[in-house]
Amino acid sequence: MSKQDFLKGRGAQKNVHNRFLKDVYEKREDFLEYCRIEGEDAERIKTEYLPIFPKTIVNKVISPDVGMQYSMNPYQGCEHGCIYCYARNAHEFWGYSAGLDFERKILIKKTAPQLLETHLKKKSWQAATIVLxxxxxxxxxxxxxxxITRKCLEVFYKYRHPVGIITKNAWILQDLDILKELNKEQLIGVNISITSLSEKTRRLLEPRTASIKRRLRAIKILSENNIPVNAMLAPMIPGINSHELLKLAKTVSEHGxxxxxxxxxxxxxxxxELFADWIHKTMPDKAEKVLHLIQDCHGGTLNDSRFGVRTRGEGKVAEQIHEMARLAKRKYFADKKxxxxxTDLYEQYKSGQMNLF
Known part of the structure; x- marks a missing residue:
């Protein structure tokens, strides 16, 4: 594979057809040749920020596989570019591709804080953790x-409402002040995602995320401030990072x-399709082996939508991963909770009084 074939700093290496669109966009060879001769880029490379104006911001989570009741997303699309990200498919609902569009066309919900406040002021709303x-x-x-996330955290604190955060970016430490205030009232729980201890693996899987060192530092600093942290060692990809599970668990436990x-x-x-294209370009020697191992975890297919099974997997390979996880919890988390x-403070602050920010 030549350097020209690989888009450095991106996870997906192409756009794929949006299943909801009738028309198919493709780059013809004569157009590409014209761009080469003229010294022009065949497509826009830089990230675009596109404002959108949703009517609501809090989503009820109906999937039994996801450990949350409600979620909200200040942004759609994600520049981190994780090649495995399940959220890529959601970009198709906005008329874009799950591939490069997902990483380069970021939809911005500037009114998210106002929408959140409107939601929390509803008389019918009863406090339940909302996960960013x-x-x-x-x-x-x-x-x-x-x-936008910062402004939403200020709204959560204003109403003393519980909030969870899932991130793989050390930028969360920029909001340490308000996280500490939320934690004084036991209103915040943080989930830091770490998929590997290898920077080489991290750069391939998650090209625009914070380094492993910075994420571990974030866990340490949050924990030192008594802010509860759960480490998301996900996803485990057999043949790429699943062998690291025990060491990952030990390391995040040691960091708090x-x-x-x-x-x-x-x-x-x-x-x-995106993952198969990516792995053949980044790990050609092991591509087929990894794809077959993933298929072994999902009844012979890459596409598994079965509730109760899709995130756990099945078969010998998946069971080995689960056994490592059970061992890790006994060894490194036996005395932790x-x-x-x-949720009981919210009703007292529902009128929006006593805002310190």
Whole structure:
């Protein structure tokens, strides 16, 4: 594979057809040759930030495989570019591709804080943890520019409402001040995602995420401030990072994580095609082996939509991963417990009084 064939700094190496669109976009050879001669780019390379204006922001999670009741996403699409990300398929609902579009066309919900406040002021709403990043990372690079996540955290604190965060970006430490205030009231739980201890693997799987060192530092600093952290060692990809599970669990425990979770990788919808294309370009020698191992975890297919099975996997390979996880919990987390967040304060602050920010 030549350097020209690989898009450095991106996970997906191409766009795939959006299943909801009738028309198919393709680049013809004569057009590519014209661009080469003229010294022009065949497509826009830089990330675009596109404002959208949803009517609501809090989503009820109906999947029994996901450990949350409600989620919200300040951004759609994610510049982190993780090749395995299940959220890629959601970009098709917006008329874009799950491939490069997902990483380069980031939809910005500037009104998210106002929508959240409107939701929390509903008389019918009863407090239940709302998780930031149920779909795409709330601390992806766009947050440095727009600070929507920060503003949403201020709303959660204003109403003393419990909130969870899922991220793989050390930028979360920029909000340590408000996280500490939320934690004083037992209103915050943080999930830091770490999929490998190898920077080489991290750069291939998750090209625009924070380094492993910075993520471990984030776990350590949050834990030192008594902010509860769960490490998401997900997804486990047989043949790529599954052999690291024990060492990963030991490392995050030593840095202060109170618990860990994991999933077995699944490649639903367009992700199967994107992942297969990616692995043949990045790991050609082991591509077929890895794809077959993934298929062994999902009844012979990459595309597994079965509730109760799709994130756990099945078969010998998946069982080996689960056995390692059971061992890791006994060895490194036996005396630790992730606390339950409080919901009883919300009713007292529902009028929006006593805002300190």
């Amino acid at each position: 990043s149920g779909n795409t990372d709330c601390y992806q690079p766009a947050e440095q520019k727009f600070r 994580a109170l618990s860990f979770g994991f999933t077995v990788v699944r490649l639903n919808g367009a992700i199967g 992730f606390p339950k967040l409080r």
